[in-house]
Amino acid sequence: MRVIAGDFKGRRLATVKGLATRPILDRVKESLFGMLAETVMGARVLDVFCGAGTIAIEALSRGAVSAVMVDISRGASIVAQKNIAMLDLHSRVEFIGGDALRAVRKLAERGTRFDLIFIDPPYFSGLALPALAAIRDGGILAEGGMAIVRHHKKEPVGEGVQGWQMDRQRQIGEGILTFFTLPGQRAAATMT
Numbered sequence: 001m002r003v004i005a006g007d008f009k010g011r012r013l014a015t016v017k018g019l020a021t022r023p024i025l026d027r028v029k030e031s032l033f034g035m036l037a038e039t040v041m042g043a044r045v046l047d048v049f050c051g052a053g054t055i056a057i058e059a060l061s062r063g064a065v066s067a068v069m070v071d072i073s074r075g076a077s078i079v080a081q082k083n084i085a086m087l088d089l090h091s092r093v094e095f096i097g098g099d100a101l102r103a104v105r106k107l108a109e110r111g112t113r114f115d116l117i118f119i120d121p122p123y124f125s126g127l128a129l130p131a132l133a134a135i136r137d138g139g140i141l142a143e144g145g146m147a148i149v150r151h152h153k154k155e156p157v158g159e160g161v162q163g164w165q166m167d168r169q170r171q172i173g174e175g176i177l178t179f180f181t182l183p184g185q186r187a188a189a190t191m192t
Contacts, residue, residue, distance in 0.1 A: 001013045001014075001015045001052065001054055002026070003054075003057060003058055003061045004026055004029055004030060004033075004058065005033065005058070005061065005062055006058070006060075006061030006062040006063065007060075007061045007062075008057065008060075008061040008087055009061065011086075011087065013052060013053075013054055013057065013083045013086075014052060014079045014082045014083055014086070015052050015079065016051055016052050016073070016075050016076050016079045017075065024051075024054055024055060024120070024150070025173075027172060027173075028150070028172050028173075028175065028177070029054070029055070029058055031170060031172050031177070032055075032148065032177055033058060033059075033062060035168070035170065035177070035179070036116070036146075039115075039116065039146070040059050040062045040063055040064050040116065041062070041063035041064075042063065042064070042065055042115075043059065043063075043064045043065065043114075043115040043116045044064070044065060044066050044067075044113065044114045044115050044116075044142070045059045045060070045064045045066065045067040045068070045114060045115070045116045045117075045118070046067070046068050046070070046107070046114040046116070046117040046118070046140070047059075047067060047068070047069045047070065047118045047120075048070050048100045048103075048104070048117065048118065048119045048120070048121075048131055049070070049071060049100055049119065049120045049121045049122070049127070049131075050069040050070055050071045050076070050080055050118075050120075051071060051073075051076045051079075051080070051120070052076060052079045052080055052083055053069045053079075053080035053083050053084065053093075053095075054083075055118045055120065056068075056069050056093065056118070057083060057084075057087065057089070059116065059118075060089060060092060060093070064116070065092065066092050066093070066094075067089075067092065067093050067094075068093070068094045068095075068096060068107065068112070068114070069084075069093060069094070069095045069096070070095075070096045070097075070098070070100050070103040070104075071097065071100075072097070072098055072099055072100065074097075077095065077097040080095055081095055100121070100127065100131055100134075101130055101131065101134045104131065104134040104135055104138055104140065105134060105138060107138065107140050108134075108137075108138025108139060108140050112140060113139070113140055113141065113142040113145075114140055114141060114142060114145060115142050115144070115145045115146070116145065116146055116147075116148070117135060117140070117141060117145070117146070117147040117148070118147075118148050118150070119131050119132065119135075119147060119148065119149045119150070120149075120150040121151075123151065123152040123155060124152060124155055128149050128151055128155075128157045129157060129161060131149075132147060132149070132157075132161055132164055132180065133162070133163075135147060136162075136163045136164065136182065141182060145181070145182075146167070146179055146180065146181055147164070147179075147180045147181075148177055148178070148179050148180070149177070149178045149180065150175055150176070150177055151175065151176055151178065152174055152175060152176070153171055153174055153175065153176050157178055158178055161180065163182065163183070164180040164181070164182060164183075165180065165181050165182065165183050166178060166179070166180055167179045167180065167181055
């Protein structure tokens with residue numbers, strides 16, 4: 001696993017061993033960040049179900065100012081923190097080990113807001129919709145912000161998502177990236 005663009009381009013990242021965590025492939029990252037374009041510059045990022053933290057690290061490499069990473073897995077927590085240390089990102093990253101929904105509520109209580117929120121739960125876990133609901137209810141998406149869910153193509157999340165507007169979807173292999181905004185808010189930048 002490596003960083004594919006930006007300040008840390010080419011740097012190798014540690015990965016989580018075993019099948020408990022599904023690593024994000026370079027082509028998925030390329031497509032995701034290609035769609036986001038300049039939206040990443042200056043963004044505050046939340047990476048929910050972060051695994052090794054590769055999405056947040058890619059965003060930081062491409063100009064995001066800060067990131068919060070959340071994962072409940074002890075193995076993922078160790079690897080994500082190793083990657084943070086290896087790239088000397090302690091001043092720009094907060095890692096929260098534990099339940100994603102509890103972490104979102106904690107961030108809401110602190111009044112923390114994010115421009116980009118990545119939600120990448122295990123496939124077929126049923127966690128994407130509760131995460132979107134917690135984010136909406138907690139008010140942690142900044143004005144003009146965007147939430148992106150990565151899910152399996154047989155696990156649609158576009159239907160039944162109350163309070164969110166689905167802007168765009170892109171299928172890449174077995175996975176789909178679904179982009180959401182809150183109604184009444186305009187995305188900060190036009191996606192390509």
